[in-house]
Amino acid sequence: MQTALAVPGEATKPWHTGVERKHWTILAASFLGWVFDGYEAYALFIVMPFMLKTLLTAQQLATPAVWAGIAISATLLGWGIGGIVGGVLADYVGRKRMMLWSVFLYAVLSGATAFSTCFWMLVGLRFVTGLAMGSEWSTGVALLAETWPNQARPKGAGFLQSGFGVGTFLAAATWLILSYWNPLGPNTWRLMFVVGALPAFFCLYIRRSIGESEKWIQAVKAKRWSATGTGSPQAGSGQTASKRPFTLTEVFREKESRRRTMLAFLLSVATTVGWWAISSWLPAHAGRIAKAGGYANPADWGTRAALVYTAGAVVAYLLSGFLADAMGRRKYLFFTFLGCFVMTPITYLWTHSLPLLMCVAFVNGFFTLGCAYSWMAIYPVELFTSTVRATAASFIFNAARLIAFVFPLIAGILISSFGGIPKAAMTLGCIYLLGLVVPWFMPETTGKPLPE
Numbered sequence: 001m002q003t004a005l006a007v008p009g010e011a012t013k014p015w016h017t018g019v020e021r022k023h024w025t026i027l028a029a030s031f032l033g034w035v036f037d038g039y040e041a042y043a044l045f046i047v048m049p050f051m052l053k054t055l056l057t058a059q060q061l062a063t064p065a066v067w068a069g070i071a072i073s074a075t076l077l078g079w080g081i082g083g084i085v086g087g088v089l090a091d092y093v094g095r096k097r098m099m100l101w102s103v104f105l106y107a108v109l110s111g112a113t114a115f116s117t118c119f120w121m122l123v124g125l126r127f128v129t130g131l132a133m134g135s136e137w138s139t140g141v142a143l144l145a146e147t148w149p150n151q152a153r154p155k156g157a158g159f160l161q162s163g164f165g166v167g168t169f170l171a172a173a174t175w176l177i178l179s180y181w182n183p184l185g186p187n188t189w190r191l192m193f194v195v196g197a198l199p200a201f202f203c204l205y206i207r208r209s210i211g212e213s214e215k216w217i218q219a220v221k222a223k224r225w226s227a228t229g230t231g232s233p234q235a236g237s238g239q240t241a242s243k244r245p246f247t248l249t250e251v252f253r254e255k256e257s258r259r260r261t262m263l264a265f266l267l268s269v270a271t272t273v274g275w276w277a278i279s280s281w282l283p284a285h286a287g288r289i290a291k292a293g294g295y296a297n298p299a300d301w302g303t304r305a306a307l308v309y310t311a312g313a314v315v316a317y318l319l320s321g322f323l324a325d326a327m328g329r330r331k332y333l334f335f336t337f338l339g340c341f342v343m344t345p346i347t348y349l350w351t352h353s354l355p356l357l358m359c360v361a362f363v364n365g366f367f368t369l370g371c372a373y374s375w376m377a378i379y380p381v382e383l384f385t386s387t388v389r390a391t392a393a394s395f396i397f398n399a400a401r402l403i404a405f406v407f408p409l410i411a412g413i414l415i416s417s418f419g420g421i422p423k424a425a426m427t428l429g430c431i432y433l434l435g436l437v438v439p440w441f442m443p444e445t446t447g448k449p450l451p452e
Contacts (some may be wrong), residue, residue, distance in 0.1 A: 015322075018149035019156075022211075026147050027156050029210050030140030031163040033103055036199040037133050038167020039174075040110055043196060044075060044126070046175045047189035054186050055119040065412045067119065072408040074123045076276070078130025080401030084248075086135015087394020091247045091387060095143035096212045098135055098390075104203045106132035111197030114190040138394035145381035145389070146215040150449050155321030157377040162317030164373070168310050172303075219386035219452060225250060227257035227392065229385045229451040247391040251384070257392075260383045263442050264396045267333065270434040271372040272400035274340060277407040277414070277428045279368045281421050282309055282347070282361060288421070289354050301354060308358050309365035316370020323371075324378050328446045330439040333375055337435020339367035344429035348422040382445040385452060 048068050056067055090098040109129040116122035140160060148156045174195055182188050223242060227250050245253070252258045283302030290301035324332040343364045351357045376397050384392040407414070418424035 013151065015152055015155055015325075017151065019152050023148050023152070023156070025209050026144055027159060029099070029206050030144050030160045032202060032205075033099060033136045033140050033199075034160060034163030035167040035170065036103065036107070036196070036202070037136055038164035039171045040106065040129070040133060040167070040196050041075070041164075042168035042171040043175070043192045044072065046171060047192050048072075050186065050189040051122070052119075054189070055116065055122060060119075069408040069411060071119075071123055071126055073405045075126040075130040076401050076405040076408065078127040079134040080130075080398045080405065081134065082131030083134030083138060083394045083398030083401070085131075087138040087390045087392075087398070088247050090135065090139040090142060090390035090394075091216075094212050095139045095146075095216060095390065096206065096210060099139040099143070100203050100206050102132055102134075102136040102139065103199050103206065106136070107197050107200035107202075110193050111200075113196075114193040116190075134398055135394070137397060138390045141377050141381055141393055142216075142390040143210075143213050145450060146213040146386060150447075151325075153321075153450075154324050154378045157381075158317055158319070158321035158324075158374050161320065161374045161377045162314050165310050165314035165317055165370075169307070169314075172307060213386070215386045215450070215452070216389075224385060224452065225387055227251050227254050227384055227388045228260065230254075230256050244387075247388045248395065251388050251392045251395065257384065257388075260442065261392060261396065263438050264380050264383065265399060266434050266438050267337075268376060268396050268400040269403060270337065270340075270431050271376070272404040273407065273431050274368060274372065274429065276404040277411075278344060278348075278425045279309070279364070280408070281411070281415075281425060282306065282364070285348060285421050285425075286354070286357055286361070289352065289357055293354055295354060305358060305361045309361040309369065312362035312365030313370035313373075316366040317374055320371060320374030321378060324375070325446060328444055329375075329379050329382075330442060330444055332371075333379075333439035333442075334436060336367060336371040336375060337432050337439075339363075340372055340435065341429060341432035343367050344425055344432070348425040379445065382448070382450060383443065386450070389450075 048071065049064070051071075052061065052064050052067055056064075060067060086098055086102060106129050109125060109132055113122065113125045113129060116125060141157065144156050144160055145153055171192070175192060178188050178191050184190060223244070225245055250257070251261055283306045285302075286305035287298040287302040290298035295301060320332075323335075327335060343360070347357070347360050347364050351360045376393075380393045380396045381389055414424045414428070415421055418427055
């Protein structure tokens with residue numbers, strides 16, 4: 001089911017050749033959905049200290065890291081489960097319809113978070129909000145991949161991924177305004193989640209402006225159930241069966257599909273664990289360096305480091321499609337994880353000056369958040385056919401969260417056990433070595449059209 005390679009001379013054309021208004025509209029819809037996800041995820045981090053002060057007892061506040069870890073982990077767990085379920089549903093009911101429901105539900109549930117009356121109510125709402133948030137990414141990525149021209153697709157995917165970084169900046173800016181205004185006093189944090197409910201109105205834009213993926217519609221009509229489109233139809237393979245096999249089962253049924261899925265999953269684990277278990281410690285690390293250097297308001301320096309880190313990621317998002325096409329997918333993956341691995345000791349062991357750390361944070365964000373997440377928007381969709389594309393991409397992206405969700409819970413234990421953030425970061429940073437080996441066992445898809 002694989003069509004011919006790219007047309008000769010295609011590489012010499014401008015990358016945006018064939019990109020029309022409808023393509024930009026689809027990118028805008030997918031991009032904005034990911035902006036809202038970025039806002040929602042980062043808003044929780046920003047308001048966590050203020051939120052805990054209003055929802056916990058004085059005795060519970062003696063161990064704030066434990067309660068913060070529970071709230072973050074609940075969101076991450078819901079995000080992982082919801083992402084997998086939503087990806088499967090997107091392959092059955094369509095990309096557009098699933099995106100509509102995802103954006104609407106997480107907007108409503110985010111708004112409901114503002115009315116939490118106790119910590120456990122907050123945790124429950126964060127979990128179900130995560131369920132709704134999780135499916136937006138895979139539907140947006142699949143829709144963009146199946147509608148954009150072949151030579152422009154990786155760039156569009158990189159642009160889409162930058163939405164998460166933009167969302168974190170919007171969350172930081174919103175909190176800066178709200179905290180200065182402080183209309184509700186200690187409960188001003190609730191307004192952050194009220195703002196998070198605004199994407200519900202975005203559903204009107206999605207409904208009117210974008211259409212469904214024709215590739216997905218045609219694949220379902222033709223009953224092309226094979227996960228990779230490779231090889232000849234065989235009995236029981238699901239490639240031409242009249243009854244549609246369950247998409248998640250089909251992803252693991254074929255040998256080649258199973259191999260691609262598990263290899264990509266290993267890279268996803270390296271990315272996700274690396275971020276949640278290492279990069280999330282950067283603000284605290286910056287705060288410690290600021291305190292040791294005698295700087296005023298050490299916590300503020302942690303926030304500044306986080307913003308600089310995110311700026312580096314946004315630059316990587318915007319460049320990732322161009323880099324992936326110029327290097328090839330496997331070399332780009334190797335480059336990404338080599339950068340992640342090298343930046344870990346530079347950041348946590350060898351940088352002791354606060355001004356230097358700000359520069360290092362930018363480069364760290366370029367690799368560990370920007371490049372390390374962009375490949376998941378570019379590469380997995382190129383490995384699978386339209387009838388299972390959202391399922392496979394969402395499993396690769398979200399199943400790793402079902403492992404990573406434990407790290408916010410045990411962060412304090414890890415840091416204590418390893419004797420501080422630098423040693424803990426260095427030990428866990430070894431997971432990036434997976435990215436130096438695994439890519440060479442995966443197929444090279446640069447310049448090839450999507451499997452049908």
